[in-house]
Amino acid sequence: MIPEALSPDARAWLAIAGMALATYLTRASGLLLSSRLSLGPRGQAFLAALPGSILTAIVAPAVLASGPVEGLASLLTVAVAAKWRNLPLAMFAGVAAVFALRLLLV
Numbered sequence: 001m002i003p004e005a006l007s008p009d010a011r012a013w014l015a016i017a018g019m020a021l022a023t024y025l026t027r028a029s030g031l032l033l034s035s036r037l038s039l040g041p042r043g044q045a046f047l048a049a050l051p052g053s054i055l056t057a058i059v060a061p062a063v064l065a066s067g068p069v070e071g072l073a074s075l076l077t078v079a080v081a082a083k084w085r086n087l088p089l090a091m092f093a094g095v096a097a098v099f100a101l102r103l104l105l106v
Helices: 008-036 041-065 068-084 087-105
Strands: none
Touching: 041 068, 068 087
């Protein structure tokens, strides 16, 4: 498919351009389809729950694979986020907790 005469750099740029085009087409088709479809209450509730689910799926393995310091700091972060509903404050509390717990426990 790709001519052998292309240099490795040209092949890399061609691959990057192809992946960018595939990403753009995937996102554009999703936007086009979503503007033409109407969701019921269950579909809207499903989409509303996705950001939290995705964040949990990304963060949970890292927390479970790390040590007790990071686990305790993540519990504190969740508690601060739940109490004050302030993301920057929760992030600051989590980073401060990791820093303090590493000084005390490690």
